[in-house]
Structure formats: structure tokens, C-alpha cells
Amino acid sequence: MSAPVAPRAESSVPRAPALSRALLVALGIAVAVDLVSLLAGAELGHRIAKPLLMPLLAAYAATKGAPKLLVVALLFGWGGDVFLLSDADWAFLVGMGSFAAGHVCYLVLFGRRRTSPALGALYAVALVGTVALLWPDLPAELRIPVAGYSLLLTAMAYRASSLGLLAGLGGALFLLSDTLIATGVAEWPQPPAPDFWIMLTYLAAQCLLATGALRAMYGESRTTV
Structure with missing residues (x-):
């Protein structure tokens, strides 16, 4: 059984309910614009909305008294989002590096x-199997x-479960989202509207x-995303 995060004193949690609600509404609008685009x-709508997503989520988390590491992880995700808007190989590598820093x-x-341990074994099997299947079809310089x-990424997804079901599900969805990206790079057959499914699972993951990290700190009442 995982050890709970020690709750902070009541006075240490920033009190900005109006700001939190405004940021949450703004995030919902940005998510809707991005996914509908x-x-x-509508490429322009996606390019406008995507860079707004993680800063809004990070700002919302900050108003809830989130630890700095959570805010920084989300902002590294923002860096990855921005670089992956480019089709250049160097931008893909920099974006992947930014996401990697967020996982750290x-x-x-x-x-x-x-x-x-059983969940860890399942993730290990998934990691080895996925990399082995993708390896021949990936560009040599990206393998x-x-x-x-x-x-x-797999280590992060596995360890996320230590904060409970919500964070564990978030880690699994992050793994799914990035696996969809990797299959696209490997030029495997894709589902209809693959970018939609990549962003949907990614946004749900973050x-x-x-939410899982905040609830581990403060309980359910303060931390609805």
C-alpha cells in the first residue's frame, strides 16, 4: 500500500477560488478548440490552442498549491507541445527531450x-514488446x-500509480498517447484522425x-480538474 503524501497545513494552500475557476474555464475552452480543430x-485553430493548454493547466495547479515539480513537469510538457508543432527532425528530438525532462x-x-510489482512486470513486457516491434520501422537516427x-516514459507511467488510481490512469494514457506518436513515426497504419486521439489521450493524461498529485496532497474536495 502506497504511503500518502503528507497534507499541507490549511494556511499553506493559496486561496484563489475565482482565479482557479477562471483558469479551469479557459483550459476547457482551449481543449475544446484544439480537439474540434x-x-x-483546422490547422490554425490547433496551432493557436495547443500552446495554451499546459500553461493554463500549470497555472490552475499553482492556484491549488501544487508542488513546484508538478508545475515544472507541466511546463516541460508545454515545451514539448510547442516543438512538436514543427515537422523538422531536430524539433521532434528537442520536443521529446522536453517531455523526457517532464517525466524526470x-x-x-x-x-x-x-x-x-505485478504492474511493473506488465509495464516491462509492454515496453520491451513495443520497442521490439517498432525498432525495424523507425528511422535509424531515432531508434x-x-x-x-x-x-x-514507462517508468513514469508505472510509478504514477503510487499516487492512486487517477494518477496511475494518467500515466497509462500518457504512454498510450506517445505510443500512437511512435507508430506514426514508424509509418504504421493509423486510426482515423490520429492527431485527435493523440491529443485527447495526452490531455487526459496530464x-x-x-489531479492525482493534488488529491494525494489535499484530498478530493479541492482538486477537481
């Missing part, structure tokens, strides 16, 4: 709380970076990770 093929922040945030990133 992807479904409609998450891993430090999760600490040494216990997680299920080692993708394998290294996949290891870090929101669930943030």
Missing part, C-alpha cells in the same frame, strides 16, 4: 512510494532516442496526473 482539419520531474515528485525515451 483537429477533427475539422514526475518521477522525483512520486518519490519512493510503493507500487505493485536509440525513442528507446531511451520509452524507458523513461489532467489526471495533476
Whole structure:
């Protein structure tokens, strides 16, 4: 059973309910614009909305007294989002590096709380199997970076479960989202509107990770995303 995060004193939690609600509404609008734009093929809407998503979520989390590592992890996600708007190979690598830095922040945030060994074994099998299947179809220069990133991402997804069901589900969805990106890079067959599904699972992942971390600190009443 995982050790709970020690709750902070009541006075240490910033009190800005109006600001929190405004940020949450703004985040909801940005999410809706981004996802609808992807479904409609409106590239401009996606390019406008996507860079707003993680800063709004990070700002919301900050108003709820989030630890700095959570805010920094979300902002590294913002860096990855921005760089992945470009189709250049160098931008893909920089964006992947930014996401990797965010996963390191998450891993430090999760600490040494216990997680299920059986779940760890499942994630290990998924990691090895996915990398082995993707390897021949990935561009040669991306194979080692993708394998290294996949290891870090899988570790984050596994360790996220130490904060409870919501964070654990967030970690799993993050893994799913990035796996969809990797299959696209490998030029595997894609589902209809693949960018929509990538963003949907990614946004759900980040929101669930943030909510799970906040609830581990303060309980359910303060931390609805």
C-alpha cells in the first residue's frame, strides 16, 4: 500500500477560488478548440490552442498549491507541445527531450512510494514488446532516442500509480498517447484522425496526473480538474 503524501497545513494552500475557476474555464475552452480543430482539419485553430493548454493547466495547479515539480513537469510538457508543432527532425528530438525532462520531474515528485510489482512486470513486457516491434520501422537516427525515451516514459507511467488510481490512469494514457506518436513515426497504419486521439489521450493524461498529485496532497474536495 502506497504511503500518502503528507497534507499541507490549511494556511499553506493559496486561496484563489475565482482565479482557479477562471483558469479551469479557459483550459476547457482551449481543449475544446484544439480537439474540434483537429477533427475539422483546422490547422490554425490547433496551432493557436495547443500552446495554451499546459500553461493554463500549470497555472490552475499553482492556484491549488501544487508542488513546484508538478508545475515544472507541466511546463516541460508545454515545451514539448510547442516543438512538436514543427515537422523538422531536430524539433521532434528537442520536443521529446522536453517531455523526457517532464517525466524526470514526475518521477522525483512520486518519490519512493510503493507500487505493485505485478504492474511493473506488465509495464516491462509492454515496453520491451513495443520497442521490439517498432525498432525495424523507425528511422535509424531515432531508434536509440525513442528507446531511451520509452524507458523513461514507462517508468513514469508505472510509478504514477503510487499516487492512486487517477494518477496511475494518467500515466497509462500518457504512454498510450506517445505510443500512437511512435507508430506514426514508424509509418504504421493509423486510426482515423490520429492527431485527435493523440491529443485527447495526452490531455487526459496530464489532467489526471495533476489531479492525482493534488488529491494525494489535499484530498478530493479541492482538486477537481
